[in-house]
Amino acid sequence: MTAITADQLLTRVRDLLAAHPPADTGRADFLRARFDAGLAWVHYPQGLGGLGAPRSLQAVVDAELEAAGAPDNEPRRIGIGLGMAAPTILAYGTEEQKQRFLRPLWVGEEVWCQLFSEPGAGSDLAALGTRAVRESGTGDWIVDGQKVWTSSAHTARWAILIARTDPALPKHQGITYFLCDMHAPGVEVRPLRQITGEAEFNEVFLTGVRIPDSHRLGAVGQGWAVARTTLMNERVSIGGMRLPREGGMIAPVAAAWRERPALRTHALHQRLLQLWVQAEVARLTAERLRQQLAAGQPGPEGSGMKLTFARLNQEISGLEVELLGEDGLLYEDWTMRRPELVDFTGRDAGYRYLRAKGNSIEGGTSEILLNIVAERVLGLPAEPRDDKDLAWKDLAR
Numbered sequence: 001m002t003a004i005t006a007d008q009l010l011t012r013v014r015d016l017l018a019a020h021p022p023a024d025t026g027r028a029d030f031l032r033a034r035f036d037a038g039l040a041w042v043h044y045p046q047g048l049g050g051l052g053a054p055r056s057l058q059a060v061v062d063a064e065l066e067a068a069g070a071p072d073n074e075p076r077r078i079g080i081g082l083g084m085a086a087p088t089i090l091a092y093g094t095e096e097q098k099q100r101f102l103r104p105l106w107v108g109e110e111v112w113c114q115l116f117s118e119p120g121a122g123s124d125l126a127a128l129g130t131r132a133v134r135e136s137g138t139g140d141w142i143v144d145g146q147k148v149w150t151s152s153a154h155t156a157r158w159a160i161l162i163a164r165t166d167p168a169l170p171k172h173q174g175i176t177y178f179l180c181d182m183h184a185p186g187v188e189v190r191p192l193r194q195i196t197g198e199a200e201f202n203e204v205f206l207t208g209v210r211i212p213d214s215h216r217l218g219a220v221g222q223g224w225a226v227a228r229t230t231l232m233n234e235r236v237s238i239g240g241m242r243l244p245r246e247g248g249m250i251a252p253v254a255a256a257w258r259e260r261p262a263l264r265t266h267a268l269h270q271r272l273l274q275l276w277v278q279a280e281v282a283r284l285t286a287e288r289l290r291q292q293l294a295a296g297q298p299g300p301e302g303s304g305m306k307l308t309f310a311r312l313n314q315e316i317s318g319l320e321v322e323l324l325g326e327d328g329l330l331y332e333d334w335t336m337r338r339p340e341l342v343d344f345t346g347r348d349a350g351y352r353y354l355r356a357k358g359n360s361i362e363g364g365t366s367e368i369l370l371n372i373v374a375e376r377v378l379g380l381p382a383e384p385r386d387d388k389d390l391a392w393k394d395l396a397r
């Protein structure tokens with residue numbers, strides 16, 4: 001089959017717009033029709049929101065739809081589903097799972113969260129202790145354990161979950177990956193308040209949660225390989241966001257510099273220029289990474305991008321608070337809220353400064369990402385590990 005061309009894609013977009021004029025079509029109806037036309041993520045297979053087209057052609061579709069005033073699928077609100085659950089389901093899911101989950105995920109009718117981290121298993125995620133035990137007779141899995149730092153658990157309908165299914169095996173081998181219904185009996189979500197004052201993430205307690213075997217993703221005991229697909233995509237989706245020139249965190253700092261000349265000093269000017277250039281280099285590097293991705297799954301390069309994103313966000317938001325002097329110390333609202341998304345640029349400098357602290361922790365800490373770059377990109381010797389062959393149940397805790 002010959003690959004679809006940009007012109008053929010544009011014809012499809014125009015047909016979609018003619019059949020479902022955005023001005024007269026409900027948001028969700030338009031998005032469902034877009035998915036069914038294969039224009040959601042064009043590189044996905046036909047019938048699953050795509051056309052098997054080169055990923056680079058997505059930009060052609062997006063630009064045409066944006067110019068026509070079509071609604072988007074609010075990707076920032078459904079980031080975990082789009083950036084992490086979807087590519088993992090596509091890579092490891094059964095046909096039934098792909099048909100069941102991808103459309104409502106993309107349309108945003110079902111929000112997803114990630115039940116990976118645990119109180120004793122963050123950077124060392126493979127040490128996790130949440131248990132999934134198979135019930136004889138039904139073949140269902142019964143899950144017990146605690147997860148933590150679960151962004152969006154309070155709005156999520158589904159979760160990607162990893163749990164231990166064989167404690168007698170070494171820690172990376174006895175893990176299985178599941179799709180967990182967040183409305184199932186036994187799932188309890190409790191807010192965790194952050195340094196920003198908001199509770200954007202949660203603790204999640206799982207008590208006797210029943211998961212049918214049809215919601216297992218990948219083979220029993222192969223969950224670590226499945227989770228690595230999620231984690232590599234997570235780093236790209238955090239670090240590789242598409243931004244306009246002078247977009248993202250550098251935008252409000254540059255605006256403050258232009259609009260408030262009284263704040264200027266030579267030293268601050270030098271720092272702003274340096275960070276502006278670094279932000280632009282990071283933006284273009286992310287663009288290159290996205291183009292490389294068109295050729296396959298993300299590799300460890302995404303870790304470098306995520307590292308840069310975290311470092312720059314913290315430096316830029318620090319400069320902004322300094323630049324604004326006393327105004328930089330104002331904080332708009334400490335009311336405990338449970339937001340649906342992280343809004344970096346629509347908020348004040350104090351919020352950006354505090355929220356950016358989490359950037360070097362979420363999605364893998366900077367220290368761990370440096371290890372990945374050292375070992376898997378630069379080929380330096382691996383960290384010594386003495387727990388690779390020990391059964392998980394025998395590990396010191």
Ligand SMILES: Cc1cc2nc3c(=O)[nH]c(=O)nc-3n(C[C@H](O)[C@H](O)[C@H](O)COP(=O)(O)OP(=O)(O)OC[C@H]3O[C@@H](n4cnc5c(N)ncnc54)[C@H](O)[C@@H]3O)c2cc1C
Binds near residue numbers: 149152363364
């Ligand atoms: C804003 C935010 C949102 C999050 N959202 C989610 C979510 O939705 N779902 C989810 O599952 N998790 C989520 N997390 C959790 C996040 O992935 C973990 O916090 C992270 O992996 C670090 O784990 P930890 O907190 O247990 O720290 P630890 O693993 O205890 O690490 C503590 C420190 O030790 C360092 N360290 C540990 N091991 C090494 C090593 N071998 N070499 C060098 N340094 C090391 C770490 O880098 C870190 O600085 C979120 C975290 C944040 C901050």
